[in-house]
Amino acid sequence: MTDRAVAIDARELTFAWPGKARLIDIERFTLHRAERVFLRGPSGSGKSTLLGLLGGVLQPSGGEIHLLGKAINEMSAGERDRFRGEQIGFIFQMFNLIPYLDVVENVMLPGRFSKLREQRIIGEPVAEAKRLLAAIGLNDPALLSRPVTELSIGQQQRVAAARALYGKPGLIIADEPTSSLDQDARENFLTLLMDECRAQGASLLFVSHDTQLGARFDRVVALKDINRAATDATGESLA
């Protein structure tokens, strides 16, 4: 019943915390396989909630979410956790890394929770982690041995991107990954991320309020336009 050529297919999706007003009300949102979509989502547009729903940590109040052909709204919490581990790579705005693991271990972290991510790797997992780091612009061996807390924000974001791509998940969700980077680093980061997504055939959902970046994507969607429950700029509880 679901189209495997579609990475995200959300229909009649609604969400509200118990006893609270509706935060999300989306009629239809789709993202095709290997498509790169820029989702413009300023605060107040329900961005965090939508990412929670797509990531399977929140369960919708109504509607359906199909990810890569699977209806995650029909899964149990444990199944959603497993699905997220196997199929989605996340990049956050900042503080993406586990401070007590080194660079390579941080990249390989998804493999600890998902056998499938590990199995998709051809060759040595460590080699693949290093290949991804190099592909995303971190090829200085001296950097790899440094504690992650000593890396610059830009370097940390690259490590996070390599981790999101590790083990070839079908969908990459990046939440304001470039907001703490300067202009040049931003362009460069985006280029490498998009190249690697293309190389792996991964779909990319890039959430940002920075409209300048939108031009480089296949499609730009404003969350405010698709979320009928958006509260515009007021959005106290939506953060």
Added chain:
Amino acid sequence: MTLLLALRSLRNRSATAVLTIAAIAISVTLLLGVEKLRTAARDGFANTVSGVDLIVGARSGQLNLLLYSVFRVGDATANVTWESYQRIAKHPDVAWTIPLSLGDSHRGFRVLGTTTAYFEHYRFAGDRPIVFAEGRVFNDLYDAVIGADVAEQLAYTLGQPVVIAHGTGRVSFTEHDDKPFRIVGILERTGTPIDRTVHVSLEAITAIHVDWKGGMQAPAGARVSAEEARERDLTPESITAFMVGMKSRVMTFTMQRAINEYRQEPLMAVMPGVALSQLWNLVGIADTALRIVAAFVVLAGLLGMLTAILTSLNERRREMAILRSVGARPRHVFALLITEAGILASSGVMVGVGLTYGAIFAAQPLLERRFGIFLQPGGLSGYDVMLLTGIVLAALLMGAVPAWRAYRNSLSDGLTIRV
């Protein structure tokens, strides 16, 4: 996997982790130390006298008899007549007897009048006999054999003259200075009250009291000199108590009953083992108090751990969200924190066990010399292992508190937390 993450996470917070482990280790050392010391003290206590089947004295209390006859504490209320002693000593079931005559002292140390049977039959700590460090048993009337503490504290050597004081007070006003003794033997340390005793012959006790009546020495003209005393009949009229060794252990109960029902004189016979364990129950209150203190210190150590983990939780919410984003389930987060508690507690326990053995190894010679307590370094007893397991289990249980909070946080935070 959880174990590896927990280990790395703790290493990242090594200062707190090391302090937490140290607190638990110290509390475990205290607990184990108290336990070891208690066992050693109890064994040492029970080892004060062995090989003796019955102790017989005037009818009083079982503990009183044990205290004055074995521990040289307190005084007898009445004596045993020589006739009664002889009748029992000559009983066909009795193998040997050790008469005990107490009541005098030397500079705070008790003087015990006895026979050479004492050195032959008395046993302590299982089957250890009394051994002479120097010299020999008494054979002259004015010979004395002293325990190790007496020799050490008063710096006495063989051949040295000593004067026995009348009565058992530390400071005595009347001394038997007309009949001085000579030290002929010094005993090896036993860790029992023997170390604090001056031993003389039974006849010597009679001799120094030969011209005494009603607690007073006769006036100067009526005194008997040391040499004159040798000519007198020095068979005592009575003794304080005596120890009995039976030919067959089986007969002990029969003999005990016979003595307790002895018509001619109110006597009492006690079995040292029974009386000792009764005495230990009394002394044991102090050691229960120690154990309670130790248990509370362990509790404090574990609470320290709980505090350390709980305070780390807030700054680690981001870390939990990252773990969640790569597929960790809330139960992984729960397990991670429980594992941390487990690692902290079991490291603390292991370090504590190490410290305990280190301390025993270091303190052992001193303890044995000073207090006669022999600490068995040996393995952990079943009870010790039970205690230690209990500590780790308690830590895991306490770890459930932060684990539960992290679990709840990770459910409500999901992937996005405000940092």
